[in-house]
Amino acid sequence: MYRTRTTNNDLDQLIQLLSRLPGLGPRSARRAVLHLIKKKDVLMRPLATSLATVAEHVHPCTTCGNLDISDPCHICEDERRDRGTICAIEDVADLWALERAGSFRGLYHVIGGTLSALDGIGPDDLNINGLIERAMEDEVSEVIIATNATVDGQTTAHYIADRLKGANVRITRLAHGVPVGGELDYLDDGTLTAALNARQNF
Numbered sequence: 001m002y003r004t005r006t007t008n009n010d011l012d013q014l015i016q017l018l019s020r021l022p023g024l025g026p027r028s029a030r031r032a033v034l035h036l037i038k039k040k041d042v043l044m045r046p047l048a049t050s051l052a053t054v055a056e057h058v059h060p061c062t063t064c065g066n067l068d069i070s071d072p073c074h075i076c077e078d079e080r081r082d083r084g085t086i087c088a089i090e091d092v093a094d095l096w097a098l099e100r101a102g103s104f105r106g107l108y109h110v111i112g113g114t115l116s117a118l119d120g121i122g123p124d125d126l127n128i129n130g131l132i133e134r135a136m137e138d139e140v141s142e143v144i145i146a147t148n149a150t151v152d153g154q155t156t157a158h159y160i161a162d163r164l165k166g167a168n169v170r171i172t173r174l175a176h177g178v179p180v181g182g183e184l185d186y187l188d189d190g191t192l193t194a195a196l197n198a199r200q201n202f
Contacts, residue, residue: 063134065110065127067092075099075108082106084141088131088160090114090148098146106144109134114152115159128160135167142170149176149194 011033018029036044060066061073068074075081085106089095095108109131115121123129135143145160147153161171177195178187187195 060110064108065092065112065130066095066108080105083139085144086131086134086140086142087144087146089146090153090156094146094148106142111147111156111160114147114150114156116152123159126156128163131160132163132167135164135169140167140169142172143167144172144174146174149190 015026015029015033018024018032019026021029024032036047057069058067059069059071061068061071061076063072063076066073066075070077082105086109087098087104087106088109088111089098090111090113092110095110098104098108109127111126111128111131113121113126115123115126131143134140143160143164145157147157147160157173164171175198177191177198
């Protein structure tokens with residue numbers, strides 16, 4: 001017997017699940033599901049297998065918070081990395097962005113978000129204590145605070161800097177200013193002010 005109701009329910013559930021992903025609403029999710037069904041053998045089945053594999057084997061690194069199949073992760077285990085420098089970031093996506101740029105060869109620490117009084121997120125809700133403990137290690141000489149240039153990101157950066165005052169490390173912050181290829185006319189006032197304040201000798 002043809003199970004129309006069950007099939008429709010399965011499709012609806014898949015659409016609802018996909019619509020919860022960042023950047024995907026119900027309409028985009030429906031289009032994605034239709035595309036997956038049309039490419040069942042070359043896309044849908046491999047995707048399902050990959051999702052199951054990642055769900056089973058990928059976990060947060062207990063040292064830095066990165067996502068990996070090993071613990072410690074491959075970055076923490078890499079002896080070629082500069083073990084004296086730790087870059088504190090909000091999320092794993094920020095770690096991926098820095099790795100994609102290829103300009104940082106130190107270690108990372110994912111704090112898991114930002115302090116936010118409105119959302120009820122305090123220091124105990126983030127992995128800040130783990131960062132302080134790592135900064136106390138003898139081999140660590142610098143902590144780069146790389147939180148985003150938002151109000152919550154700046155608040156979190158100042159809080160971390162205050163907590164690190166007891167550690168014998170250099171505390172630095174990512175520069176904020178004019179992006180490469182950016183035109184002054186299109187920049188907001190905050191970015192222009194930050195760029196002026198962080199100006200360098202020419």
